[in-house]
Amino acid sequence: MNIVEAVGKGVQLPLMEAFYTIQGEGRFTGYPAYFIRLGGCDVGCVWCDVKESWNSGKWPVLSIEKIVEDALAYPGRLVVITGGEPLMYDLGPLTALLKEKGFTTNIETSGAHPFSGDFDWVCFSPKKFKKPHPSIYKEADELKVVVFHQSDFDFAEDHASLVKSTCELRLQPEWSKAEKFTPEIIDFVKKRPKWKISLQTHKFMDIP
Numbered sequence: 001m002n003i004v005e006a007v008g009k010g011v012q013l014p015l016m017e018a019f020y021t022i023q024g025e026g027r028f029t030g031y032p033a034y035f036i037r038l039g040g041c042d043v044g045c046v047w048c049d050v051k052e053s054w055n056s057g058k059w060p061v062l063s064i065e066k067i068v069e070d071a072l073a074y075p076g077r078l079v080v081i082t083g084g085e086p087l088m089y090d091l092g093p094l095t096a097l098l099k100e101k102g103f104t105t106n107i108e109t110s111g112a113h114p115f116s117g118d119f120d121w122v123c124f125s126p127k128k129f130k131k132p133h134p135s136i137y138k139e140a141d142e143l144k145v146v147v148f149h150q151s152d153f154d155f156a157e158d159h160a161s162l163v164k165s166t167c168e169l170r171l172q173p174e175w176s177k178a179e180k181f182t183p184e185i186i187d188f189v190k191k192r193p194k195w196k197i198s199l200q201t202h203k204f205m206d207i208p
């Protein structure tokens with residue numbers, strides 16, 4: 001099997017970086033977690049803080065066995081698969097192996113590609129720059145909308161109407177706009193208590 005076929009089957013994946021840290025955002029804020037950041041993204045958010053992830057060809061392609069072996073070197077057993085846009089790949093084989101080794105699996109995705117993989121927690125963060133694939137709505141355990149523009153409040157409510165009733169709803173100020181939008185988000189959440197606030201606490205802690 002050549003590399004293109006192996007990536008197509010999800011048994012080898014382009015890995016931008018992997019690191020053990022503290023989850024800074026969303027439902028698992030404060031939990032130690034091993035992050036697997038896959039290379040490649042075609043969403044194109046103007047405020048993206050990992051633009052270097054976009055070109056998958058820049059990153060080494062590793063076997064899923066190697067990716068999981070590296071994760072096992074750390075004591076935590078929570079893995080967060082992120083990107084880039086991780087759903088560009090079939091995540092079935094990687095998540096199956098992670099589960100076999102005893103990991104809890106989380107994903108952070110824009111949902112722009114068909115859903116795949118076996119996840120204990122799906123954090124869906126839709127972006128205006130590329131429409132989500134319909135398969136994400138029934139899978140999302142958490143809807144996390146980044147607020148960068150006034151219209152993002154309506155965008156958030158539009159997506160909240162499409163996810164399942166148990167899905168947790170969070171608004172997160174985009175880091176460079178936090179001063180402007182945090183007061184508005186506080187006001188919004190106080191008026192609509194189905195929503196909660198997510199902050200990028202890893203940036204306050206100055207950790208990845």
Ligand code: SF4
Pocket residue numbers: 041042043044045047048049050051053083084085110127
């Ligand atoms: S989906 Fe994520 S990685 Fe892709 S452009 Fe948007 S913020 Fe960046």
